[in-house]
Amino acid sequence: MxxxxxxxxxxxxxxxxxxxxxxxxxxxxxxxxxxxxxxxxxxxxxxxxxxxxxxxxxxxxxxxxxxxxxxxxxxxxxxxxxxxxxxxxxxxxxxxxxxxxxxxxxxxxxxxxxxxxxxxxxxxxxxxxxxxxxxxxxxxxxxxxxxxxxxxxxxxxxxxxxxxxxxxxxxxxxxxxxxxxxxxxxxxxxxxxxxxxxxxxxxxxxxxxxxxxxxxxxxxxxxxxxxxxPRLSPRERPVDSLDGELIRSGRERLDSIFGGGLEPGTTTMVVGQAGTGKSTIASLYATAALARGESVALFLFEERIETFFRRSEGLGMDLRDYYQDGRLHIYDFNPDEISAGEFTQLVQKEAEADDLRVVVIDSFTGYMSSLTDHSQALFDIQALLKHVSRQNVLTILIVAQHGLLGHNSNTPVDVSFLGDTVLFLRMHEEKGRVHRDIVAVKKRHGPHELDVRELVIESGNVDVGPAAR
Structure with missing residues (x-):
């Protein structure tokens, strides 16, 4: 016609x-x-x-x-x-x-x-x-x-x-x-x-x-x-296998939790309460990908761009140069500023770039808060994650929980089915000091540890401690 x-x-x-x-x-x-x-x-x-x-x-x-x-x-x-x-x-x-x-x-x-x-x-x-x-x-x-x-x-x-x-x-x-x-x-x-x-x-x-x-x-x-x-309709291009090398964070102990790294074409959910280090973990993978010469897209719903840069720099991750040379793409959204359809189109456009390796959505909780229909938002994000996976891109999805120090640690909706890999972060108090814990509770592709390790976040350094025995 x-x-x-x-x-x-x-x-x-x-x-x-x-x-x-x-x-x-x-x-x-x-x-x-x-x-x-x-x-x-x-x-x-x-x-x-x-x-x-x-x-x-x-x-x-x-x-x-x-x-x-x-x-x-x-x-x-x-x-x-x-x-x-x-x-x-x-x-x-x-x-x-x-x-x-x-x-x-x-x-x-x-x-x-x-x-x-x-x-x-x-x-x-x-x-x-x-x-x-x-x-x-x-x-x-x-x-x-x-x-x-x-x-x-x-x-x-x-x-x-x-x-x-x-x-x-x-x-x-x-x-x-x-x-x-x-x-x-x-x-x-x-x-x-x-x-x-x-x-x-x-x-x-x-x-x-x-x-x-x-x-x-x-x-x-x-x-x-x-x-x-337009609502996203992922192309019917089946992925028979996960192509490419494992995506590593640059921290050997963190990568060992996932059997050496994260697979491209998958979604990793980083779940935890405020202050547990969710955004920091995502920044590690983004920094490592950029250092390898790959591109990264970061979608911020809670932090301002300047706050993101300063937090990362305080932990030894200088990302400004990557942002200025165009390999780090950052989108900063105010509450109620963007519709689900527009957000989907932005992520889709970034994921289809030839050299893009990692997409970070920080956070899914902030994204949900900007929408009135949460059930529809789940369908939309599920279709989006499937589309991104077909581009052989790793998606890191930050999910915030309610409460502090282990209390009331529920998410507003059950989103665990969205992740191929789920990394759980928490805080606990021991002998008058707050400790951060990290554990991989789910991984669909390949082996992973179930040991609880300490996540160390200090000035100029982020690392994972040995498994507690």
């Missing part, structure tokens, strides 16, 4: 390539969900490809559209904008034997078709169907108007994007009118009690295309417009 881009790469991915050409597509959503912005992106994509593009607006002025475009640094040069005032069309008298609404509807249709006949666009945005619905005296009249428009467009060979408000799906008339179009996409915005809006989109209907169904995270970003983050 001949498909054309929507102007939004993530949306094209959901549509498996874009809109089918020479057909009518419905874009709906409540006010403020990004419909007009996405419609402008659709036309700018066509303009940049040398196509004639027309924006017919019944609901906004050309100045409104110019302001929306300017807010993103865009220019609408090369896109023709036609304003049609549906409520003022006609100019008839009160003595007319015809219904006022019918006359206005006829005049509006003639104005729209006249603009199309004059400019002969390859792409058309019709904004919006709300005005047509308000002018229609009843549902059958509204349906006949849409069917007539569909037949007219079919003869013209135009790809049309109809913009509409989010309508009641229980309305039989609306369900019938949706049967006229080739596809139906919905933009949605949800407002929490406090914090930024959560945006999402879905393609509810598409004829003849195996779309990526369901809800996908999206956002509206300055300079980019509508950005869609």
């Amino acid at each position: 001949d498909q054309i881009g929507t102007g939004c790469a993530g949306f094209d991915h959901v549509l498996r390539g874009g809109y089918p050409r020479n057909s009518i597509h419905l874009l709906q959503g409540a006010p403020g969900t990004g419909k007009t912005t996405l419609a402008l992106q659709f036309l700018m994509e066509g303009r940049d490809r040398g196509e004639t593009c027309l924006y017919v607006t019944l609901s906004q002025t050309e100045l409104d559209l110019q302001r929306i475009a300017a807010s993103h640094g865009w220019s609408l040069d090369g896109i023709k904008v036609i304003e049609v005032s549906a409520h003022e069309a006609g100019g008839f008298s009160e003595q007319s034997i015809f219904q006022t609404a019918d006359l206005r509807l006829d005049e509006t249709r003639r104005a729209v078709q006249g603009a199309i006949d004059e400019f002969e666009p390859a792409r058309l945005v019709y904004d919006s169907l709300l005005e047509i619905r308000l002018l229609s005296p009843d549902v059958p009249r509204y349906q006949r108007e849409l069917i007539g428009f569909r037949d007219y467009i079919a003869r013209k060979g135009i790809t049309v994007l109809l913009v509409d408000t989010d309508v009641d799906t229980n309305d039989n008339g609306e369900l019938e009118s949706r049967g006229v179009v080739h596809s139906v996409s919905t933009l949605d915005k949800q407002l929490p009690d406090y914090g930024r809006a959560k945006r999402r989109m879905q393609v509810a209907k598409m004829r003849g295309v195996p779309i990526f169904a369901g809800w996908h995270d999206m956002d509206i970003r300055e300079g980019e417009g509508v950005v869609v983050y």
Whole structure:
């Protein structure tokens, strides 16, 4: 099927390539969900490809559209904008034997078709169907108007994007009118009690295309417009064996716990309470990988970048130079700043780099805290970890527990199934001194120790003590 881009790469991915050409597509959503912005992106994509593009607006002025475009640094040069005032069309008298609404509807249709006949666009945005619905005296009249428009467009060979408000799906008339179009996409915005809006989109209907169904995270970003983050669907590329040498930390005793090191293409969970050294263990593996000339991606949900550097430097791990030369990629997120879809896309992009060896997520607990739906977050992170493993990359997932010194050491949700290897850290008090313990409690691939060792964290040094006997 001949498909054309929507102007939004993530949306094209959901549509498996874009809109089918020479057909009518419905874009709906409540006010403020990004419909007009996405419609402008659709036309700018066509303009940049040398196509004639027309924006017919019944609901906004050309100045409104110019302001929306300017807010993103865009220019609408090369896109023709036609304003049609549906409520003022006609100019008839009160003595007319015809219904006022019918006359206005006829005049509006003639104005729209006249603009199309004059400019002969390859792409058309019709904004919006709300005005047509308000002018229609009843549902059958509204349906006949849409069917007539569909037949007219079919003869013209135009790809049309109809913009509409989010309508009641229980309305039989609306369900019938949706049967006229080739596809139906919905933009949605949800407002929490406090914090930024959560945006999402879905393609509810598409004829003849195996779309990526369901809800996908999206956002509206300055300079980019509508950005869609498709849910991750890991490529079906089976991993018959774990390729490559074991990934080592640079600390012989720590590596010996895992039979010499950690396997690439696996996930290691480092679990423990605050202060047990979880992030320090992850930093050891990151530093060793960077020293070998490999790349590392670090995703921080709790520490600031500067705090991370200073803590690492205090333990003898200087990572600033690696960050500056581009081999250490660090992402620092504030609470409620990023959606699950955007985070997944960032990790996926990093994991697919040729020289990336280690991904650190610090912490999964912080990631979960930034999301409202914890059960969905588990599904998302599981799909993400499977995808990263297929890139033969080691993922280190930090999981914080509640409580101190062994008390109330539960995690908010059971995540142990996510890890191929689980490293458990804890603290205990002995003779008036706090000790840190480290033990590998799970390893799916190869041998591992079950001895409890002491984790030594002191100025300029991190090491693992001998096994207690």
